[in-house]
Amino acid sequence: MPQRPLGAQISHMLKARGVDVIFGIPGVHNVEMYRGIEEAGITHILARHEQGAGFMADGYARATGKAGVAYVITGPGLCNTMTPLGQAYSDGVPVLAISSCLDETSATRGQLHQMLDQAGAARTVCEWSEEARSASAAYHLIDRAFTEFATARPRSKHIQVPIALAGSLADDAPSILPRPAKPQPPQTQLTQAITMILAAQKPIFVFGGGAVAGADVVGNLLCMTGAASFTTYAGRGVVPVGAPLDFGSTLARSDSAAVFAQADLVIAVGTELAEVDLWRSDLGHNCPMIRVDLDPSVLVQGKADDLLIQGDAEAFLRALAISIPARVDNRDPCWDADVVTSARARWRAETDAERPGIVPICDALKDALPEETMFFSDMTQFAYVAKEIWDMPKPAHWHHPFGFGTLGYALPAAIGGKIGGGDQPVVAIAGDYGFQYTLQELGVAVELGLSLPIILWDNGKLKEIEDSMVRSQIAPNAVVARNPDFCKLAEAYGAASARPANLAELSEVMKKALAQRGPTLVHVTPEILGG
Known part of the structure; x- marks a missing residue:
């Protein structure tokens, strides 16, 4: 050329x-x-x-x-x-x-x-x-x-x-060269990991976002090992919904540390176990840990009796799923399913008490939306509740600005997600304050005719910051800002808008928004529960 x-x-x-x-x-x-x-x-x-x-x-x-x-x-x-x-x-x-x-x-x-x-x-x-x-x-x-x-x-x-x-x-760019594969877990360490898992009396898995690609084998793997499980927020959907020994995405519950204190082996797969996963300094375990991650900087956090494996989490899970059945049939559960169910119910109630009124809205949305819906959420109390109580039927279908924690993420990220996903249902969830960081991107969604419901959770303030100030015995300050009429603002861009008066209307609005061409701003306030 x-x-x-x-x-x-x-x-x-x-x-x-x-x-x-x-x-x-x-x-x-x-x-x-x-x-x-x-x-x-x-x-x-x-x-x-x-x-x-x-x-x-x-x-x-x-x-x-x-x-x-x-x-x-x-x-x-x-x-x-x-x-x-x-x-x-x-x-x-x-x-x-x-x-x-x-x-x-x-x-x-x-x-x-x-x-x-x-x-x-x-x-x-x-x-x-x-x-x-x-x-x-x-x-x-x-x-x-x-x-x-x-x-x-x-x-x-x-x-x-x-x-x-x-x-x-x-000149032209060079031809594409073959790319090397991701690092594979060493066979000797795989053998050691399998031996440790089968010898454990109360093993517990923690699945992070790095485990998403191996999600299809996780359900059988948990049955074969009798292990309990947690997921990080990024790992939601890796464990099948309804798994009897799954504690869900509840690592941040402070007394989840007591669960880990009972374990005799923790297997952390594809997770940093970062501050934003735990909100405490450690899991609470007093036992060895098998830790699998691509990133060597994660593995330097291990202890002397841990097994630290640098390699692809998907390859690790698939190797376990192949090797363990050759050694043992499904094991009896190592944990009490009733204890797991009780803990999850207690933590759900705590979540509802901490940020009242959001749990029933999440339940209504979950029932109204298709299982394949992909979500992009912002830093907002609505998302903080949903991340703990909304079990995802598919992995990698709820995306959130976890670590950096920036406001303004949901709308533009959902636009990118919808462009990439095509006909797949996509929903954005933003708070009234963070939405205004990037609301101008509504113009892009209108211009492209994207079927994109945007749930705007409007509690009229920076409620999470206000709550933090109150807990710190600081008089709330700079947490209330004058909001525009969000529906009129959306309509000015050429988007549709709706203010559902109750949960039944919310369900109908969401179904309509997914079916029509162009974005729909769905303005939701705490008053929806009284409608």
Whole structure:
């Protein structure tokens, strides 16, 4: 092929690597990146803000398992997308941001969009951030990103391309090379793990988001071992709904530590056991742990008698599912199912008491929505309750800004998820305050005609912060802000809106919203329970 400007070559390279959609905003600095998008057969989604573009790429990646790609400009464009990049890093989401950058900054000042260290700024929220100073370097960095997405824990990456280089002629990108497989658990450690599990009298599994790909064998594995289980919030859906010894996504309940104190073996699969999973310093166990993770930094947290396995969680679970039946038939339950049921009922009641009125709304929504519905939630009390009491029938179907914990995630991420999921039902859940961080992305959903219900939980304040202040004996301050008429605001963008008066109306509104073309803002307040 004849040479083409590097920006066009990059678009063709991305298409060859499986990229069908790019989210972004063009500007004078990155305009050359847009030269080849349509020619390459890639769809570009115009966000209303670079933060929205980053969250859309994140949602697309979570919904599809493919990399989400965002194009942003020098300086403020990259800065605006650093929050989504930080979220993707925290949650292990494959997001690649490609930005323009100034050709030279050391001897010139006062340039448009100039930063002191643009690549360094992005490096604070990405796994890595590098500048491509030649076409071959750009190609190498892109292939490096996609290889790492496929073989290691996926985290956000940033590549910046100098303005002049993006417009310069370049040869075609190299052919796609075979990618190595994810690290497999060593056979000796697998054998040791199986021996430990079968010798345990009260084993308990903890499944994280890294275990999602092996979810289809988990139900049988629990029956074969007689083990109890917990999931992290990201691991919801890995354990089949109704499993009799499943404690659910209730690790954050303080007295779940007493459950782990009874165990004689913990098997933690694909989870960091992070602060946002536990909200305490440790699980509470006094026994050995088998810990399986791709990320070696997670494994350094082990104790002397632990078995620490660096490898793919899916491969580990499938190996157990093959090897354990060869040694033993289904074991009798190692835990008392009645105790598990009682604990879950108690914790559900505690959740309802802590944030009253949300549990029955969750129950109504769960009954009204198809099992395959995918959710994208924001930092809001509604989501905090749902994450504990709403059992998911499928894994990787509820996405939340867990680690970084940013507001404004739900709407743009749901847009990206809906674009990636096609006909699959997708629902966004946001609070009245966080929704206003990125509400302008409603325009994208309207423009694309996305069937997207947006549940807006409006309690008229930053209720979680108010509750925290009260618990700390601080007079609530700066927790109430004047809200707009959200329904009129949605209609101004061209979206539909509804204010259901009761739970029965809410169910009907949701069914209608999923069936119609275009987004629907569903305004829900605590008063819905009195309707």
